[in-house]
Amino acid sequence: MDRWIHPKARIGDGVKIGLFTVIEEGAVLGDNVTVGNHVTIHADTIIGAGTTIADQAVVGRWPRPAQTSTVQVDTALSPLSLGEGCTIGTHAVLYRGSRIGAEVLVADHAFVREQCLIGDRVLIGRGVAVENRVEIGSCTKIQTNAYITAHTRLEEQVFIAPGVTTTNDNYMGRTEERFRHVKGPTVKRGARVGGGAILLPGVVIAEESFIAAGAVVHRDTEAATVYAGVPAKPLRRVPEGEMRGS
Template sequence: MNHIIHDSVKLGENVQIGYFSVVGENVVLGDNVSIGNNVTIHEGTIIDAGVTISDNCVIGRWPKPAKASTVKVDADLAPLSIGEGTTIGANTVLYRGSTIGKEVMVGDLASIREKCTIGDRAVVGRGVAVENQVKIGAKTKIQTNSYITAYTTIEEEVFIAPTVTTTNDNFMGRTKERFQFVKGATIKRGARVGGASVLLPGVTIEEESFIAAGALVNRDTEKAKVYIGVPARVLRDVPDREKLDQQDK
């Protein structure tokens, strides 16, 4: 036997499972699911039809934070759910308690923590880290090595360029006071955030805002404005031809 499948697993038609993979108790695999080599799928995970999971992935694992961590594990975390037609790249780690939509692309070496929601047709690029309790809207693209901190909300059709950093704690781990203020950014529909930008805790990036590469955003932006610099300041308006509502015309 070149893989281990628990007797309780529900297998759809035409499921392919590679060498040395382990599929745990009460996992559901839909029709035409493809599982690579050396993949571990933890208890209860639900994988819809047409999903591809590449080699060396860990799917649906329980979180186990450090003793000093402020994150508390919910004993009632729902199983991880992966929507129809989604592709999971090699060496990714996906945690229990999250929901990944249809036709999502999760790149190699990415990580998505617990209690996250990823909308349909979103892209989570290579090496992206998505921390716990993050919401990512449909058709949003997050590119290589970006860091999406806990308690961040990203709406639909947002573009996040490579190595963007979001933050959520102005106290950087000191004083109990920080717990009531911890909050990531809110990035609204159609916003674009350039490479290596930094978003400080709790800022709102308004619809159609354009954040230039390397900017540091320390306050809420205005809708459809271009921001540059450290700290970020308004440069000009976003041209009408670049807005989402003009892209299908």
């Protein structure tokens, strides 16, 4: 047997399924979906028409935190849902309980945890980690090896450069007090964050802000302003020609 498809999975017209792939009970594959070799599609996952899933991806898996983890798994997580025309890369892992829009690219070795909400035409680059309870607006781009921590919100048309790190816990895992304050950054519409920058817990990056490479942002920024340094400080206004829609 070169593949296994549960009898209660629903497979649309024109679907192509590679070798040694497993499709579990209740999964729904829309028309013209392409599934590579050694892919696992977990129970109840919904995959939109025209989506491509590359070799050895894992789609719709349940979260399984460590025994010492503080993450509580919701036993009523909804199925993973992928919109039409998505591309899921090799070895990508997508968890149950998230909703991903149309024409989204999740590149090789990236993962998206549970209870994330991702808009249309989002790019999630190679090796990007998107933790649980993250919101990502449409047309946002997240480049290679960025880390998007839990409880982060990225609005529409945000740019996150390679190696950016977001954080959500000023207590770094100690004291019960931290649970009242865990919060990731909010990056507003059209803002850009340069390579290797670090956004500290709860900061708000205002619309059209430009965060220079290597900056450490510990306070909220002002709109359409360039920030650089450790800690980040305002330098000048963003040039008019770089503004969204100019």
